[in-house]
Amino acid sequence: MGDPTPPASAPTRRLVGLGSLGVVATVLAGCGIRLEDDAPRVPLVPTREPIPGEEPLLRLLGAVRAASLAPADPTVPLSPALAPLHRRQADVLRDALRQRGVPEAALPSPSPSASPTATASPTAPTSPTASPSPTAPPAVPPALGMPAVEGSILAASSGCAQAEPVLRPPLVALLAQAHAAMELATGSRAEAPTAAPTWSxxxxxxxxxxxxxxxxxxxxxxxxxxxxxxxxTARDGIARLEALTAEIAEAAGDAAPVPELGYPLPQPVTTPAQAAAFATQTRATLLGTFGAELGGLTATDPEAAFADLPRWMGSVAAEAHLGGTPLTAFPGLT
Structure with a gap:
C-alpha cells in the first residue's frame, strides 16, 4: 500500500475531447444571445433548461473540488498524489458543464473561504461562532482522513446516471478512482450494495x-x-480477482460463460523478470478492457452501471496500481 505513486499522466486527446462533445449552449438564432439562468425573463423566449443530471453533476463537482483542496493524510502514503488527480477531474467536469450551457454562476466556487490547513492558535481560543462567508463553500476539514475524503466524492455521486451518455464513462472512471484510493488505503474492497441492481x-x-x-x-x-x-504478490492479486470475477459472474447470471481451462500466453514467460513484467501488463490490460466497455454498459444500463462499475473498476485500478501502473484521474480512459 505504500508504493510511491508516479505523477498523474498528461491528459489524453480522448479526455480533452470529452468536454467539447454534445455542446448544448442555447443561443437565439441570428442574435447570438446566450440564455443564462439569471437572464431577465423575455416574453416568448424560453429560459435555459437544465442539462440531464445537472444537479447531481454540480454536487459531484463541488465534492471533487473540495477533495482537491483537502490536506494530505500523513497516514496514507498515496494521499499526496490524489490532489492533482482531483484537480484534473474538476477541470474536465467543469469544462463539460460550461460547454453544455451551465452558467458560471451555477458552478461551485473553485476555492474555499479559509485555508484547509489553518490551525487554531495555541494561545488564543477559537471562536465557536466563526464561520465562512455565506457566499463561499465551507473550508475543507483539516482532520478529514483520505478514505473519508474519497468517500465524500462517492456520496455526492447519487443521480449521476442521469447524465447524458457521452459523460457517463468518464464519470464512472472518476468514481472508480475514488474507490481505488479507498481500497488501497484500507486494504479491503467496498461492500456490494444490499439490493444488487438488475442488469437488463x-x-x-x-x-x-x-x-x-x-x-x-x-x-x-x-x-x-x-x-x-x-x-x-501475485497470489494476493489472484485472490482479489477471483472474488471480483465471482461478483461480476453473479451479476451476469445465465449469460456468464463457462470458465475456460486455460488461455494462450501472449508472450514468453520463463524467467522471474519476464513474470514480473507480464503481471504488470496483465493488470494494466484488464483495466483497459474495463475502460473500453464503459460506453456500451453505461448507455444500455446506466443505473446498474453506476451501482456496480465504479466499485468493480476501482478494484481493478487498485490492483493495477499495486502492479506498478500509476493511479490516474480517469482509470481505464487514460
Missing amino acids: APELLVPLVEATRRATYFLEVAAARSTARGQR
Whole structure:
C-alpha cells in the first residue's frame, strides 16, 4: 500500500475531447444571445433548461473540488498524489458543464473561504461562532482522513446516471478512482450494495467476466515463474480477482460463460523478470478492457452501471496500481 505513486499522466486527446462533445449552449438564432439562468425573463423566449443530471453533476463537482483542496493524510502514503488527480477531474467536469450551457454562476466556487490547513492558535481560543462567508463553500476539514475524503466524492455521486451518455464513462472512471484510493488505503474492497441492481442486458458483462478470468489465469502463470516475493504478490492479486470475477459472474447470471481451462500466453514467460513484467501488463490490460466497455454498459444500463462499475473498476485500478501502473484521474480512459 505504500508504493510511491508516479505523477498523474498528461491528459489524453480522448479526455480533452470529452468536454467539447454534445455542446448544448442555447443561443437565439441570428442574435447570438446566450440564455443564462439569471437572464431577465423575455416574453416568448424560453429560459435555459437544465442539462440531464445537472444537479447531481454540480454536487459531484463541488465534492471533487473540495477533495482537491483537502490536506494530505500523513497516514496514507498515496494521499499526496490524489490532489492533482482531483484537480484534473474538476477541470474536465467543469469544462463539460460550461460547454453544455451551465452558467458560471451555477458552478461551485473553485476555492474555499479559509485555508484547509489553518490551525487554531495555541494561545488564543477559537471562536465557536466563526464561520465562512455565506457566499463561499465551507473550508475543507483539516482532520478529514483520505478514505473519508474519497468517500465524500462517492456520496455526492447519487443521480449521476442521469447524465447524458457521452459523460457517463468518464464519470464512472472518476468514481472508480475514488474507490481505488479507498481500497488501497484500507486494504479491503467496498461492500456490494444490499439490493444488487438488475442488469437488463447482462450479456454485456460477458467481456468483463472473460477478461477477469483471463487475467487471473495469467497471474497464476506469473506466480509460478516468479521469485518468492513475486509469488506472494501475485497470489494476493489472484485472490482479489477471483472474488471480483465471482461478483461480476453473479451479476451476469445465465449469460456468464463457462470458465475456460486455460488461455494462450501472449508472450514468453520463463524467467522471474519476464513474470514480473507480464503481471504488470496483465493488470494494466484488464483495466483497459474495463475502460473500453464503459460506453456500451453505461448507455444500455446506466443505473446498474453506476451501482456496480465504479466499485468493480476501482478494484481493478487498485490492483493495477499495486502492479506498478500509476493511479490516474480517469482509470481505464487514460
